[in-house]
Amino acid sequence: MVNYKSSKASNPYNKLLKTLNVNGKEYQYYDIPALGEKYGRLPYSIRVLLESALRNCDNFSIKEQDVQNIYNWETNQAVEGGIEVPFKPARVILQDLTGVPAVVDIAAMRGAVKELGGDPDKINPICPTDLVIDHSVQVDFVRSSDALQKNQDLEFERNKERFMFLKWGATAFDNMLIVPPGSGIVHQVNLEYLARVVFTGKDKPILYPDTVVGTDSHTTMINGLGVVGWGVGGIEAEAVMLGQSISMLLPQVVGYRLYGTLGQYVTSTDLVLTITKHLRQLGVVGKFVEFYGPGVDALSIADRATISNMCPEYGATVAFFPVDENSLSYLKQTNRPQEQVDVIEAYLKATKQLRSFNAEENESMFSQTVSLDLSTVVSSVSGPKRPNDRVSVSEMKTDFLNCLTNKVGFKGFGLSEDKLATKAKFMFNGKQYTIGHGAVIIAAITSCTNTSNPSVMLGAGMLAKNAVAAGLTVEPYIKTSLSPGSGVVTYYLKSSGVIPALEKLGFDVVGYGCMTCIGNSGGLDENIVNAIESNDLVCCGVLSGNRNFEGRIHPNTRANYLASPLLVIAYAIAGRVDIDFEKEPLGKKSDGTLVFLRDIWPTRAEIQEVEKQFVIPAMFKEVYAKIESGSQQWQSLNAPAGKLYPWSSESTYIKKPPFFDGMSRELPPARNIKGARVLLNLGDSVTTDHISPAGSIGRTSPAARYLASKGLTPREFNSYGSRRGNDAIMARGTFANIRLVNKFMSKPGPKTIYFPTNEEMDIFDAAQRYIADNTPLIILAGKDYGSGSSRDWAAKGPMLLGIRAVIAESFERIHRSNLVGMGLVPLQFLPGQNPESLGLSGKEHFDIDLPDNLRPGQKIKVTTDSGKSFDVILRFDTEVDLLFYKHGGILNYMVRKMLS
Template structure:
């Protein structure tokens, strides 16, 4: 048993089918336990099991156990948390493995044993972010896209295959298997772990380098996204430091009508909770409405958690969860262990029990009967619009001033029509024309009800004689082979293909901006006429510039509505009064005429979504395709870096590193690199999509002999710091207040010259001038993208002063040694009267404390206070070491 754990007295035995297991009976810790939210019980168990009075102290356990009394001290009580495992996708997984390889080199250089750098907890890496929609609307689109994926990414895949052999405790799921969160839900999730050495049972918990890791909350597994840097520390055995969270109880009740979907529900919840304000909080769902939701429905709601701002959107394990485990072909032995353990520790939710409900920090609710058919957009996932109001809302967006709900189109240009040729025929584009329609993203592809619903809608549409205009880029990217299996068996693939929704690949694809190119004639028509054309996707993110540079308006929608808007060819349609087409006799065909009911969908789901398909698909998932099997990777504990590689490069983070720690110093006469507004996302800071042909990154790649066709995406090149530093702040929709136009440009302030951001930063670095960024609210919102911190670090950014920070991004900044500074409440650059062109001195004291207020002075005579957003002792520790990875290296050496 674990030595020195003061809670060993709570270890109990559990015999299941003749085998003896141990577990910590946290239900016996005290009378407070029964009142704890189920999500807090998971945190409590982790603290009890890992208590060593070093990383995790007895007082930490007491703080969690007394959550009800402590919940009012928001932001005041810090607790440690050790997740059971880490999950990575390849965009973030490649740089993580690159960092591990570089850490081995650094340890060796400093005289240590490089083999000590190994994941301590299990790591699963799913390759799902590399495939793009280069080909669509053809029977061979899948094969061509997968061939292109390997052609572009062979070097990255070879590197990952080396990592799978070189590092212990790391599983690689090859490309073509599915989307990370769906594979996690259907296959990787354990729900309950069994320690192979001690036979101790404990809950499956996970952190991932993708913000939508929260999807696993739908199965009752506590998990959320962290920065790639923070995840690497967890992989090396470090606990996560977090603040004891408030838990919002979200009660679901009532019954959804026959024609709404889980997507409509989650868009409603997203808007509701974003307005309520749940950033940094846990949300735990309960109430009679929960029992009517399938695990796939719950996973859809949990997946969108980053969009409503919470840390988790948790559904405790209940009888529906157990039924899902059987449906997905988990072993009966494991299911029995899960049930018995969770019952013994009072972590199995029983909605029919007469036990009192847990106490929550706040209680809110939603009557499911009030949910209506919805989409969200045109620029944010929390801007829900009911489908019945969509036409009016879009028209208002056209004329509203530029913002989240506005494009600033003059009245005289509202009726602009652009003609273009496509495949030998002439077509027209207007504001609101759909040019991309994608059934994509694990948010919805993990849910058989909406996927089969889309198939049935397609079947009805084809029977009615409806079609999709040929120039619209339609695509279907299933989240796993399971989706293809049940779509094929239920007979809906042919009608989907007839509408142009051919399967194009197994990965995130359009949802992360891997939408591929669109016809040049369409691009010219849009750009020459300044048209607001649209993308409609069943994804979870629709920030400006993310989906495609030429779809300035993007709407999140259910797979059914993706098809509906594709058939309509435009988003400014009122489906109630405007038909999709006409029958042969001239009578109108309305959307309601072809829309399947929930009852019809459920009947097909019950018939075709069966355990046998999960067994068939997942028993061979780890072996991969023949292409993957034929890849030859280097062998050895240290990676043989190639100076010729434009994908994989040894990063400079540890160059010149010593065993000694340097003290914090004030920043004197710093310049502002960028003056930014609200809601600057990690997509703005470090885009994942295509590399612009005139960008600094493009120039670098061209100098290395690559053609634009070979540039690939920023996401695929995250293993090369030279590309990623040049790609920092490269989003074409970035708005820098120094300039009167959007784009990745800034001013070199000493001479007032306009230039690319990377070139400007290089000039400051050459002159040894420290640089800052000033921003508004929610700086770093969006994906948990470690390069959004690594990139600024490489540019020389020493601090970011913002009105508020997104949780994961603040942590990433700290992890790279960048100082997060927050304006006092009610203050910002504008209220203080800052132009950003001043020289700034940040008076960082020698003995810094987390959460303290410090003064900032400018050469113009202004002085203001900011909050030092180091939120814990660990944050200070990492900063003093120059970042979390430097700290981990020194820890290994000692």
Template sequence: MFFFPSAEHPYSHLIDTLQDGRIKFFNLQKLNDPRYDKLPLSIRVLLEAAIRNCDGFYTKEEDVQNILDWQQQQNKAEVPFSPARVLLQDFTGIPAMVDLAAMRDAVAKHGMDPNLVNPKCPTDLIVDHSLQIDYSKWCVSLKNQEMELTRNKERLQFFKWCSKAFKNVNVVPPDVGAVHQVNLEYLSRVIQVRDGFIYPDSVVGTDSHTTMINGLGILGWGVGGIESEAVMLGQPVSLTLPQVVGCKLVGTINPLTTSIDIVLGITKHLRQAGIAGKFVEFFGPGVSQLSAPDRTTIANMCPEYNATVSFFPVDQVTLKHFKKTTNLKPFIHVQVIEINLSSMAPYVSGPKRPQDRVAVSSMKEDFQSCSRLSRRYIVGFKGFHISKEKQDILVPFLHCGQEYQLAHGSVVIAAVISCTNNCNPSVMLTAGLLAKKAVEAGLVVKPYIRTSLAPGSGMVTHYLNTSGVLPYFSQLGFEVIGYGCATCVGNTAPLPETVVDAIKQGDLVACGVLSGNRHFEGRLCDCVRANYLASPPLVVAYALAGTVGIDFEKEPLGKEGRKGKEVYLCDIWPSREEVQQTEEDTVISSIFKDLRGRMEQGNTFWNNIECPDSVVFPWDHKSTYIRSPSFFSKLSKEVPPPQSIENAHVLLFLGDKVTTDHISPAGSIARVSAAAKYLLSKRLTPREFNSYGARRGNDAVMTRGTFASIKLQNRFIGKPGPKTWHIPSGQTLDVFEAAERYQRDGIPLIILAGKDYGSGNSRDWVAKGPYLLGVRAVIAESFEKLHKNQLVGMGIMPLQFLPDQNADSLELSGKERFTITLPDSLSPRQQLTISEGKSFFVTALFDTEMDIIFFRHGGHLRYVARTLL
């Protein structure tokens, strides 16, 4: 992979030159193939990468022909994609880098040069996910940053060692910006130049919202940590050749409509169109009205309407940002969806799912309906089933010596955060100008509301400050708390105790409003049941109102301080012309130069961090953050023969829709968990536990956190919780403790599951954790494809029940001993026999010969290590 051709390259005849022969590129027009002219532009990117990287092993001429034959092969052929680079954030990046460091140890133990272990694909790692909000309101953001740097010093030392020890690794230090913001402003090139060849920029990243880069005409999407490691180590991403849907934008944007309203509108249309797993390409006269930030905001929401990418081909808007251009020429698509931008109106999304849009004009009525709806009819997606006698309850409480009241719908969290739309200057400036006009009108935000402003990067703070709106944000309580993911991943400072007590006393449906993209019940705070996604200006508006139960058209936000005049939202909402003028005056090229300076200079703390000067990492065995994993223990140079699984026990007996949230540890570490017991044994206090994300570089913590979700439904137990039944003893234990006993007794383990096993966000520990628990196979009715690939990548067999069969139809109790017989040679999609007193068949979900190779090696990490040996 990343193979730059010689004369023997099968497509060397396509090479052309630029700049007097100094730069080469593959001229696909030289194919002289009529199929090429009909390909959508996103598919052409796949084609160019396949041609350039055609090495006869990972990428074959057959793959190139399949892509050229896209019209017949879409949704059928599996093709490889070799992206130009890999993007990591620190939560998912640290286990990848720990694995590389451990691989260097393994290579060195066999007498080989550890310098051989380096990423083959350029990799950028952005340290942005360790920020927690310890201080808010009028406390300066510097305190949060100091806490972040002190709390994570060991991790930062390791990252700095990685930046020096490994080739092709670029580490962006903390306090520069959020991963996608930095990707947009600094890392993206549209065109890459390497080893004398020029080719399209493309990227895979360890975050589902990597897709926002498609707004700049750069093909990219999110993959799991295991897949990203494979790409780093030279292996392409395998994907089914996608169908491409054309999205034609027509009409004129309403001046009062923000890009977030357009995003939510397009999300609704595309979700209803059923485009799961497809590429979307935008074209039509409406495209030229969207700025580059507008496009990246739309592309960012891909996961919410289940498209793989939403691709805006490069045009003059991309190159010059806010200049108008001609319409894009439509290519052949499997279908065309037309969306009229004139129909877009302000919306929010919630209270529990991003697809549940609510027009702002209907918000009050909709929340009241949610309060009355029974879960029997809405299955909990919108309803809260508040009894009639409690719907109008008011709970008084004291805060800072003053009495306030909370009711259903009261806003207690209002966060303008970095994840989704801080990349768009128009909405951030609209929010800032709204804050300015609110302050000038004498409006205030109640002091008990947990407000925060987490800009996506220093660029955002720069233009908010230059435009003069930042002090007004601050006066309303929206103080800059730092740079990095915060509220959307649950890193919100605790609510005041009196607020929490009032919510519990009245069993209130308190609300959070955030400009993010994740807002499931309890995610922001366990006592906040209703959360709404909103544009930044609407976050400020609802914070001023103090409730979501307001009709902005008919009810005032408050009264002007001096005159007592009622102030309505329309009185302080800035005009589109005012926002555009402010944007032109402040969002200028010097801002990007400022970011470049921050990137290159780092910060004092980062610059002063000392790290080892060594080829292999000197592991500190006392560290609870960084630990060498056991993936390479007993690594031999020879490939071991296939080993059948004999007399395995079932570790977990699971039902349908087990998600990666159930499997992979995330968020805070519960004080009664197996991970907490481990940390306590290391003499840490609960205050020092930090989070699973921060400790992803310690396999001892992460293995104990695997299947530790309090919402895990294990049929052995019969109620939610991270417990299972240790069958030999009959005891109910933590999942880790049961697995530890099985491994001590030399008993292999399997998992039984239902439909859609492994759906949800991609996470590396969804496969690494089970592997270290001793799981050798998962038998399910169906798998989410990405997770199936992750299991293969760790040497775990994904086995599927035959059609119309499952654990119940086969009368499995989960208490049986299972033997899975493997033949001497495996083939893709081969049926295997499972014996447990009686026999039944399953299908081994190995899709390609490469899958079988990875499995035989015990996963792709061992495969790469053996290749080096």
């Protein structure tokens, strides 16, 4: 008999249920302060984790001991090695690149349930799920009134098939909202519209905190509104969508005290770049950061959201601002109903989760504390290759010139002295221009971070207005763009009268989505590219985004700087980054008067006055009233009808995955691994970037050959990211990284040996040969296997290659969980052992004995045909892991659970 026990089991903490009356309506909630006096000493973010564990406790997936482990955070957070605890978020948020495979899997689950005689209509996300289509639009057209429409037209042309599939999902699934393209970036839509802050239960009026995980690392932006949330990989997101909890280590919490006041010419961007550098130097990877102190009171929610958005750049899991009066005011400003705001306030007060203004938090509640005097923050940028390399604007010229000659690295390009004066001439629109090192080629006010913040967006508009009045211009060859985070931004920019000035400087609205910051910056003029490449110039991109890693923004901008929207415009006007704004003018007025940046820069007080006047609830009401209907293009998309998706065998974007092929209602038989071959023999620190398909599709790769067989030309290959809904492409791209080091091979690359014939071939081709031979496959690896970002295809891909187990010295925590979720067996060498110490060449046949009575963490035996035998640790760490594995993975488990 299969145990399908779930959260429907009786909760031992139901005795803590109380009733709350708000405006004559009664709600229930769990009185978590009643657990005891330790509750009042917990950081606010830990109180949220505690409430989730307590409310969802079923003594199976979440046990009473888990609740106690979180409640005793003061002592448990310091335990060496950490204590693992479950977390069940209230909702999931997806963007389209990472969301498509999740929707594909759930659509396939429906088909599997129907084939097995069940009701496919029952397959829906159990946890509320929102998907925002925002990662497909590119900056192909700029500096024209029709740039927005042209870019959106091209977006639909490139992504029509994916969009049709998602539009089908919007009507086919319950409990899932899909926000059409052209609406804004996922993080800002989440902040302005989707976030609940406090949930009212679906089945009964029970109140609980809004929490979220998302398939984008910058999901953390919502922490600025007092919602605990962070980014996860696709498999974790799918698990939560299907009602499962995810596992995490009980985090340490760094208290970050803010005090003082920001200067009149300082922006929230300057503040976040300062904090990013500070926390990266401190070291907060895997920790929570919680902000407190009098300085927090003065920060708007948009300011806080900017800080929280950059959380992945300083490495923390969350950057949390507890809900306070500013949070409640923001909810009203963004047109949340007063009734909802009243419920939020009453519930958070009742459970001691509402932070008071002027509160002096007890610093002993944190693992450690640091502080920042806001008055010390100065105008800043970050770069040229990392978001945590902050540079004050006053030192920018010197810093950039030093970077040119520094040895190649994060702060160096390794140019020789004789190359510093190199200049290049080129023709653009019939006129000749000259550029050198430091020339600005791309200047983008992007949607990633700063367009969540009216203060810097309006500030940029006001600066543009002053610049135009002073006769300043931006050279036409500089690719300028404005991609707002939501339609609200355009609304208040128009209402305040700054749009004409922005357009005059070339900053026309070009799209609503994640554009330049993720490399969707589009092409540059061929003459400019030739000038840069033939003269080996270090040219620059300046953007108001959150990431500037090498090669990310554009191949021809070797240096990229994160900056406030105001500074994006300033550097665009200057045309170069090697400028000292204090000493060097931006230009001259018609009467010959020099114009310096300080002459056109608006003060913080001036910006706040305009913001107060023009950012009003009516805007949010009007914009979000029609967000689900989408543009005319979206409305005219002829998506399939019905609850089951009509898969097309001809599609190269959307394909029915094989995860449920041959599945039965009964559990599969025990799966001992006999005569396995090693597909790859890997070393330490193999990351998910090495495993999971990413980037462009190499023209000689197995994926390219597959697409060519479908009649596509290299120009039509697109990227692995755009084809994440097609397992045939993704399986062929698994382990396709050109830097993968396989010990079987003499040089890095996606090759291995097919041992029956000793042929060298592509990894995918070798795997297919083994599959045809009915030979199971394993991987040998060193320490920290699967480190880096959590990626679903880093587990799905190996499963499709026929890999049954991974034997490693150690695993990255989330990737281990993902392997289990796809039915693979993670096995760990005993301490001090590895393939070399055991004398394994990797050419042996391996037998892995998996007894019927598997237990978490037990030792099992591995033997080889060479006579070697050794024990390994079975890294099924929980009973839930075992349950998923017995079913062949979490997706198969959920299908059988629905059938039962």
